[in-house]
Amino acid sequence: MADKYTVRVTGKNVDIAVGEDQSVLDGALRANQWLPHSCTQGTCGTCKLKVLCGQVDHRDSPEYTLTSEERDSGLVLACRVTPRSDLVVEPLGAVDDRVPHHPLRDHEGTVVVLDDIAAATRRLVVALDEEMHFNAGQYAELLIPGTALARQYSMANPPSEARLLEFHIKLTEGGAATEGWIFRSLAVGDRISLRGPLGQFHLVDKVEGPVILIGGGTGLAPLKSIVQHALAEDLAPELYVYHGGRREVDLYDVEFFRELDARHEHVHYRPVLSEQDWGGATGMVTDAVVADFASCKGMSAYLCGPPAMVTAAVKALKRRRMSPRLIFKEEFTVAPPLPDADAAAS
């Protein structure tokens, strides 16, 4: 990184050095200065900042996340924007500094497990050269070799295993990371580059009420980390894990969760299938939750998976009077199309 600019965040008394080709978010998190963010791919809008002074390059900030009106009024996406001068910026939302945050770092590791665990789903385990500390529920970005692209994958291992990261990865047809790499050429023994930790979907502090965790497909990954962490640290009085899939072949880690359910009085595991009659629950996973709870008052929820499932789950939990403040979400949104891919298509 040739030139570095200085970025000052109002309310934080430090100057953050950010390179010419680096995002403001990346610079801040590496300097251990927490800024709100959720997807680091420009799709969620959580990372909006107001630039109070200085010049920026929005780079590939999508118009649907940051409208031209917002750009005109000085807003930027921290995860996309790069400085063109020294900057003073102000986060739009409250900056949650109550939970500990771990600085963002580049890591290298070796693939030690790459297994097919369900239909079009793989478990990838990476042995890191150095520890990566993170909060249960966070994700990392895997760099696709030979490209400038990165994709987000949530850690499924508990934070106590800081050198052995487990990921659950679902195949996306035509996908650069999945079909093009992880499901094609990647093999045990390969070296992998990644950066992390990222995101604000996490369980850190002890909670008073029961916790409902709903995962769709590989949305189970961060929930597996959270459940293990909550058990190890005794963070929650009850844990209800729902895993939604279409057919039985979509489920994985069934034995792992069944065993937790059998061993711990306060862990409850319910897989739900939407397109197959079987011995277990059927229908939409969110409908199963609504049927199981007359009221969710005082409870909290962790929802992860495809955006449509997360939206449906939020609705269902509000119907059962769960406070929106206690509903935490991680949406597996798709990375925006590359600008040059657009150009190629037209």
Place this chain on the structure above:
Amino acid sequence: MTITPDFVNDITIEELEADPYPFYERLRKEAPVAFVPALGMHLVSTRELCEQISRDDENWPAVISAAGGRTFGPGALLNTNGEEHRELRDMVEPHLQPTAVDKYIDDLVRPFARERIAAFENDGHADIVAAYCEPVSVRALGDLLGLDDVSTDKLREWFHKLSVSFTNAAVDENGEFANPEGFRPGDEAKAEIIAHVDPKIDKWITEPDHTAISHWLHDGMPEGQTRSRDVIYPNLYVFLLGAMQEPGHAMATTLAGLFSRPEQLERVVDDPELIPRAVAEGMRWVAPIWSAVVKRAARDVTVGGVDLPEGSIVMLTYGSANHDEHAYDAPSRYDMDRPVKPTMTFGGGKHACAGTYFANAVVRIALEELFESIPNLERDTDHEVDFWGWGFRGPKQLFVKWEV
């Protein structure tokens, strides 16, 4: 004097109370400064002119409407100017400064809001105005003032009675009140207020405490002296009317607005940080103090092309200014995503609302608590949304329901 168009001659207060918007839309277009015989004064209806006059306290000192003066008596903040007004502001402002409000507001509002919600949250339906908006609004201010021994329902009764008197504005052709009986409720309320507060004042004189009224009595007075009751009461009525009523109006109006935009309601429920934006748009959409501020021309003036002689009385209609087509696209539509533009909701100039920060905080906390406990709140479509009022405006009732 200009010629008064027929539609202005024919308007009645009842029509305005039911729905003032069509009349004012025409006024803004055809007669932004219009003499209305039924009121005996000029109405100013555009945002630009309301703003200009409210800021120009030299040419436009504040007075109180005749009905307002009849209700509050002389010496209220609303109809004092210059040094005397400054002193009254100094009396009421300490408790309402943002730094002061931030210190006490959560403890003042949250526990009571939660208690109210707990009383009806398992019913699955409510008239949210009577069950929640008005009680939270009056309890917060009542406790701040030192009227913690007055029941919530009594405080609600007082502001309703003062409100109908304050807006009993109709005059006959001689300029006399057309409906003198209409002041009776306000007179009853005042008699009760004095009977209750007089002994409390006796006590505060010798035993000052942290309450606002106690401070009004003592602050800035020479050792051994307290402010006269003649100063305290008219200003206490200002608080017991508008300041009691309007945060409740703002809450209910914002809910009604959000019900008209379910996707915006959902976003606000999911992200309570959007509540202040939703409330600001609610109060733009239907300004709680719709048409109550009155000014007097200190000299001969021309406004909006109309020549007015010294002494002319004009009423600034903030509810109309907030619907000015030149400032707001589709003004009658609630839309919290519209570009943020200053409104006239809290007035302007030296007489601008002294309780802006306090009121916004009360409304915000009340809605935070409501959405936190009942995130599945929806409008009960068996009932119409029933907005009422011209001087002060808000839903009289707002029926809501939720799954239990």
